Amino acid sequence: MPTQPDAVDPRVARTRDAVVAAVRDLVRTAGIEAVTHQRVAEAAGVGRASVYRHWPDRTHLLLDALADLPADPSERPPSGDPVADVVAELTRLQRILNDSPFVPQLAALLSQAEADGEVLALQQRLLTQGTARLRAAVELGVRHGCFPAGVDPGTVVALVAGPLFYRRLLAKEPITDELVTTVVERLVVPGNGPVPAVGERAVPGG
Amino acid sequence: MPTQPDAVDPRVARTRDAVVAAVRDLVRTAGIEAVTHQRVAEAAGVGRASVYRHWPDRTHLLLDALADLPADPSERPPSGDPVADVVAELTRLQRILNDSPFVPQLAALLSQAEADGEVLALQQRLLTQGTARLRAAVELGVRHGCFPAGVDPGTVVALVAGPLFYRRLLAKEPITDELVTTVVERLVVPGNGPVPAVGERAVPGG
DNA sequence: TAGGTTGCGAGACGATTTGTCTCAGAGATG
DNA sequence: CATCTCTGAGACAAATCGTCTCGCAACCTA
Numbered sequence: 440m441p442t443q444p445d446a447v448d449p450r451v452a453r454t455r456d457a458v459v460a461a462v463r464d465l466v467r468t469a470g471i472e473a474v475t476h477q478r479v480a481e482a483a484g485v486g487r488a489s490v491y492r493h494w495p496d497r498t499h500l501l502l503d504a505l506a507d508l509p510a511d512p513s514e515r516p517p518s519g520d521p522v523a524d525v526v527a528e529l530t531r532l533q534r535i536l537n538d539s540p541f542v543p544q545l546a547a548l549l550s551q552a553e554a555d556g557e558v559l560a561l562q563q564r565l566l567t568q569g570t571a572r573l574r575a576a577v578e579l580g581v582r583h584g585c586f587p588a589g590v591d592p593g594t595v596v597a598l599v600a601g602p603l604f605y606r607r608l609l610a611k612e613p614i615t616d617e618l619v620t621t622v623v624e625r626l627v628v629p630g631n632g633p634v635p636a637v638g639e640r641a642v643p644g645g
Numbered sequence: 646m647p648t649q650p651d652a653v654d655p656r657v658a659r660t661r662d663a664v665v666a667a668v669r670d671l672v673r674t675a676g677i678e679a680v681t682h683q684r685v686a687e688a689a690g691v692g693r694a695s696v697y698r699h700w701p702d703r704t705h706l707l708l709d710a711l712a713d714l715p716a717d718p719s720e721r722p723p724s725g726d727p728v729a730d731v732v733a734e735l736t737r738l739q740r741i742l743n744d745s746p747f748v749p750q751l752a753a754l755l756s757q758a759e760a761d762g763e764v765l766a767l768q769q770r771l772l773t774q775g776t777a778r779l780r781a782a783v784e785l786g787v788r789h790g791c792f793p794a795g796v797d798p799g800t801v802v803a804l805v806a807g808p809l810f811y812r813r814l815l816a817k818e819p820i821t822d823e824l825v826t827t828v829v830e831r832l833v834v835p836g837n838g839p840v841p842a843v844g845e846r847a848v849p850g851g
Numbered sequence: 852t853a854g855g856t857t858g859c860g861a862g863a864c865g866a867t868t869t870g871t872c873t874c875a876g877a878g879a880t881g
Numbered sequence: 882c883a884t885c886t887c888t889g890a891g892a893c894a895a896a897t898c899g900t901c902t903c904g905c906a907a908c909c910t911a
Contacts, residue, residue: 470760486889543759550756553749554676597808605807625831692860
C-alpha cells in the first residue's frame, strides 16, 4: 500500500535512471545491437538481475530509453504569425536534429519500429507530439492564405520537415540555416508574407 | 588458378543467393535483430558453417544483403527537360519507397550506419548513386532558371527527396501523387515551366 | 569419362550469453 | 528501532556463438 501514489523507492529510481542513461549511451556509441541486459548492466554499474527485474526484454529496455524527446529549453508559445511559427518550429527541429546524441536514437527507433509493434506505437506517438505545433502553425497558415490552399496539412508538414530529416538521417550532414530558409521560402505563397530571417538572415543572397 | 576471372562455382553462387535472399527476408519480416548466422542458415536451408565461411560476421551478412538498391524496370534516359526529369526521378523514388520490402531494409541500413563504419560507407555510396540522376536534373534546372538560383543543389535535392522519405520512413504512410506534385510545384520558379501531372507521366497504362 | 579439387552439410566442442532463481545484506519506510 | 523491499552476487541450465573436423557430392579439367 503506497502512502502516496507517486512515491517511488529511491533505490528503484536510482537503478532506473542509471539503466536508461546506459542504454542511451550504448545506442549512441555502439549501436542498438549493443543493447543487451548484460552490457547494459555493466555500463550502468547495476546488477544483471536488476535489469531483468524491471525490463523483461530488450523492447522494454529500448522503449524506456527512447521514449523521451529531448527537452527544448527555448520553447515559446505560438506567436500567431503562421510563417514565424513555422520558422520557429523548424529551427527547433534543426537544433534537436543537429544535436548528435539524438540521431542514432532516432535511427534505432525507426528501424526497430519496422519489426516491433510496441516500438512502432511509441514512434508514432513521438512523431505526432513532436510535430503537433508545426502542424498547428501550418494549418493556421493555410487558413490565412500564407501557404498554398487546397493542400493537405499533412503534406505540408512532410514538405517542410522532410528536408531536415533527410539532411541529417540520410545525407548525415548538419542542417544549415540555408536549408531552413529555403524550405520556408519555397513554401510561402509569393507576396503573402515576408520570410523572416533565420537567426541573422544566414545567406544574404548568393 | 581460375580459367576465367568471372567463373564462379555454381555451388557458391547457390548458397550465396539463398543466404542473401534469406537475410532480406529476415530483415523484412522479423527485423534486423533476427539476422543471425544460425537463423539465416535455417531460413536459407544451408549449413551453418557455410554461412560463417562466406560471411565472417553480421556486418558482412548485412552488407551483401542491403548492397543492392531495388532494380527499376522503368528507367529512362534523361529527357533534358529539368522539370520533367525531376518529376520522373521523384516518381521512381516514390515507387521504390512505396514498395514495402525496401523500407525496413532502408531503416535497418540507416540505424546500422550510425554505429558501423563499413555500413556507413555503403549507405553513403547507395545514397549518392541513388540520387545521382535527381541531382543532375536539379543542377540542370538551376542553370536553366526553372529552379531558384543561388541555392546549393544539395539543398534542392534534400528539398524534393526529403518529403518522400519523411512520409514513408517517419509517418509510415504511402507516398501519394499529391505529395510528389506539391513538392515539384513548390520548387519550380513561377512562370518558368509547367508542372506535368504526375499521374499522366507515370507508368503508361499502369 | 576419369581424377583431382573444392564447397557442401552434419555435427562435435568449448566459450560465451541468456534468462531464471536464490540468498544475504544494504537501504528505505514508518 | 523493526520491518519491508530492492539490490548485487552468483549458481544454474539452456541456448547461442564461433571454430573445427569429417565424409560426401558437386564441380572443373583433362
